[in-house]
Amino acid sequence: EAGVAQSPRYKIIEKRQSVAFWCNPISGHATLYWYQQILGQGPKLLIQFQNNGVVDDSQLPKDRFSAERLKGVDSTLKIQPAKLEDSAVYLCASSLDGRGRVRTDTQYFGPGTRLTVL
Amino acid sequence: KQEVTQIPAALSVPEGENLVLNCSFTDSAIYNLQWFRQDPGKGLTSLLLIQSSQREQTSGRLNASLDKSSGRSTLYIAASQPGDSATYLCAVEGYGQNFVFGPGTRLSVLP
Numbered sequence: 001e002a003g004v005a006q007s008p009r010y011k012i013i014e015k016r017q018s019v020a021f022w023c024n025p026i027s028g029h030a031t032l033y034w035y036q037q038i039l040g041q042g043p044k045l046l047i048q049f050q051n052n053g054v055v056d057d058s059q060l061p062k063d064r065f066s067a068e069r070l071k072g073v074d075s076t077l078k079i080q081p082a083k084l085e086d087s088a089v090y091l092c093a094s095s096l097d098g099r100g101r102v103r104t105d106t107q108y109f110g111p112g113t114r115l116t117v118l
Numbered sequence: 119k120q121e122v123t124q125i126p127a128a129l130s131v132p133e134g135e136n137l138v139l140n141c142s143f144t145d146s147a148i149y150n151l152q153w154f155r156q157d158p159g160k161g162l163t164s165l166l167l168i169q170s171s172q173r174e175q176t177s178g179r180l181n182a183s184l185d186k187s188s189g190r191s192t193l194y195i196a197a198s199q200p201g202d203s204a205t206y207l208c209a210v211e212g213y214g215q216n217f218v219f220g221p222g223t224r225l226s227v228l229p
Contacts, residue, residue, distance in 0.1 A: 004161070042122070042207050042219025043162070056216055091161055106152075107217075109161030 002026065004110035006092050012116045018080040021113045025073070025094030031055075032069055033107065034077050035091040043091055049075065079115075087117045120145045120212055122220035130226040131198055139193040139223045141208035146186045149211045153182050153193050156205045156222065165206075166193070198227045 005024040013019050025032050030051055035043035046065065047057040051072035060067070064083070069075040079086055089112040097105040121144045131137055141151070150169050154162040166175045166182040168191070174183040181194040191208055207222040 040221065042209070042221050044219070045216045048216060093161075106164040106167060107162075109163070111159070111161050 004092055004094055004108055006090075006110035006113055008113055009111065010114050010116075012118065013082055014118050015084055016081040018078065019082055019115060020076050020078045021090050021092075021115075023075045023077070023092030023110060025075070025092070026096075026108055029094035029096050029108075030072075031095045031097060031105075032075050033093040033095075034067055034075070035093065037089045037091055037112070039088070046077070082115075082117045084117050087115055089114050120148075120210060120218045122208060122210055122218050124206075124208060124220040124223050126223060127221070128224040128226075130228060132228050133198060133200060135198050135227075136194070136196050137198055137225075139195070139206050139225070141191040141193070141220055143189045143191075143210045143218075145210075145212055146189050147212055148186060149213055151182075151184055151191050151208060151210045152217070153180075153191075154207045154209065156207060162207065195225075198225075200227045200229045202227050 007022050032049045034046045036046050037043040046060045047067045048055040049069040052069045065079055067077045091109055091112045093107040093109045095105045095107045123142045125140045152167045153165045155165055156162045168175050168184045179196040184191045203226050205222040205224045207219050209217040209219045211217050
């Protein structure tokens with residue numbers, strides 16, 4: 001079974017520039033998550049999708065971050081404009097369950113995209 | 119607001135030792151708790167998931183326990199191996215809340 005795919009793996013940009021990350025979840029997984037992991041910390045959930053609908057985006061900085069999951073499969077996360085404090089690893093994960101926020105299924109993580117903002 | 123801490127932040131042990139990693143959380147009203155492993159430059163791999171109604175879960179040399187009332191979980195690794203070297207994170211999910219991760223324990227198993 002193919003895992004969660006993410007691209008690019010690394011990205012270096014200057015502050016105030018824009019950047020986009022792409023995620024392809026495991027086939028058949030209804031739920032998709034984007035996390036931000038700052039060096040030395042655990043991941044922080046940015047947004048959760050159930051199929052193509054947003055379940056939770058309470059920690060997404062909506063003035064600069066946006067995400068979409070068209071057709072309930074692939075997803076993109078965009079930052080515009082980037083700030084120095086956005087430097088982090090952005091992780092995408094997916095899980096099988098289709099029951100909204102009642103989760104009993106394991107989350108499978110992609111390798112992440114390491115973003116450096118100069 | 120749920121807060122998750124992990125002790126120790128880093129641990130170095132010789133191969134073959136049994137070891138315990140600790141995870142504490144402030145809000146005991148959780149739905150489940152999960153232990154993950156993260157290797158450098160890679161994503162997280164789920165190790166064990168404990169539902170709130172369970173007390174422990176076992177997988178191979180790993181055993182995780184959960185004590186909701188005291189807000190604690192432990193991950194026990196038996197007969198550690200160099201391949202166990204990684205960062206171990208715990209994450210809790212509260213009712214109506216998403217996963218909150220701890221900062222992790224960085225484990226080094228020396229041959």
